[in-house]
Amino acid sequence: MLGPNPVALTGLLALLTGIAPLSVDMYLASLPDIGRTLASPDAQVQLTLSFYLIGFAGGQVIYGPISDRHGRRMVLMAALALFITASLVCAAAPSIEILIAARFFQAIGGSGAAVLARAVVRDVYEGARVARELSRLAAVMALAPLIAPLIGGALQTYFGWRASFIALTAVGMASAALVALFLPETLRSRAPEPVSFTSILSSYRTFLANPAFLAYLGILLCAFGGLFAWISASAFVLQNLYGLSPFEFGLAFAVGSAGYLAGTWVAAHIVMRNGLDRTLGIGCLGLAGGGVACVVALSFGLTSATALVLSVAIFLGGLGLALPQAQAGALLPFPQRAGAASSLVGFLQQTAGAVVGAVVVALLSRSAWPLAAGIAVTGCGALAIWAFTRDVRV
Numbered sequence: 001m002l003g004p005n006p007v008a009l010t011g012l013l014a015l016l017t018g019i020a021p022l023s024v025d026m027y028l029a030s031l032p033d034i035g036r037t038l039a040s041p042d043a044q045v046q047l048t049l050s051f052y053l054i055g056f057a058g059g060q061v062i063y064g065p066i067s068d069r070h071g072r073r074m075v076l077m078a079a080l081a082l083f084i085t086a087s088l089v090c091a092a093a094p095s096i097e098i099l100i101a102a103r104f105f106q107a108i109g110g111s112g113a114a115v116l117a118r119a120v121v122r123d124v125y126e127g128a129r130v131a132r133e134l135s136r137l138a139a140v141m142a143l144a145p146l147i148a149p150l151i152g153g154a155l156q157t158y159f160g161w162r163a164s165f166i167a168l169t170a171v172g173m174a175s176a177a178l179v180a181l182f183l184p185e186t187l188r189s190r191a192p193e194p195v196s197f198t199s200i201l202s203s204y205r206t207f208l209a210n211p212a213f214l215a216y217l218g219i220l221l222c223a224f225g226g227l228f229a230w231i232s233a234s235a236f237v238l239q240n241l242y243g244l245s246p247f248e249f250g251l252a253f254a255v256g257s258a259g260y261l262a263g264t265w266v267a268a269h270i271v272m273r274n275g276l277d278r279t280l281g282i283g284c285l286g287l288a289g290g291g292v293a294c295v296v297a298l299s300f301g302l303t304s305a306t307a308l309v310l311s312v313a314i315f316l317g318g319l320g321l322a323l324p325q326a327q328a329g330a331l332l333p334f335p336q337r338a339g340a341a342s343s344l345v346g347f348l349q350q351t352a353g354a355v356v357g358a359v360v361v362a363l364l365s366r367s368a369w370p371l372a373a374g375i376a377v378t379g380c381g382a383l384a385i386w387a388f389t390r391d392v393r394v
Contacts, residue, residue, distance in 0.1 A: 010136055087106055153248075311375075
């Protein structure tokens, strides 16, 4: 069992949380090819991402409350089984409609891994250790968006878009095997009431009545909105507008993701010394600075992808600093209902990402301005919420 070994536990939880970015980032380079081979317009192909985000958001609503009652391990295995099955359907999909539907169910399965990984961290650790462990977990899982586009670009180049979903099936099977063999049950006190729609709503009302929870949640919504503006629009902007090949897109996306990796690494090393709130503030400055840099780059008419990608890397660096701290701040007040709190946070942040991403893609034409504006507005919004809610969060 992995309970006594923090390094091994962090590694397994990072793999579980990495399922979501792998499922999104690995196939991004294939979006144009999916449209060509399945005879679908860009807007319809983008629905494979939007419906994934919707499914990922909706799935998170149920996993936390169920695991608070029945335990983390059994619920996690069921979620991984659904993810594996849906990934196989994605790989064999003969039409865009079936691919969209399969992505929805793939997301419902993958959402369980993300929710329960955060809940396990809250089960095992206390106080500032929660923020540090979430930062470490984020640093490890940051490798997924760093390498996934490179792998996806190579798979697209040599084998076509279906290969990415076969690879995701293998990742899901490996994760399920490791959980079955090594992950202990971490829930220390099971929720006394049966799981019902009424009990779930009651828990969520408690969370939403907490001012500190709302402040951290607002920062998370802004951060995820900017992140998914980039994820949703980057393939179309960098390949269709800037002329990058699928592999070059993978490299560019990896450069941006390197900013996130750097941010999570810094957060894991400074949060115990600087505290959760100060680390969060530094991250929000990075979010705002990166968003403003995107606007400045386009305002000066820079025509290469380099300026845009480097600006996004600053934004993602701020995300790496801010995200674990905001998640920890939202979970800390509710040690007995960590699963339900994690569910609500995950649902709302993914919903915000899906909405912002869909709006940005819908506004794209022959300009990167909708992408830059989306990142700037959300980044500055996160900084404003942090600045004006400091008294509430203390």
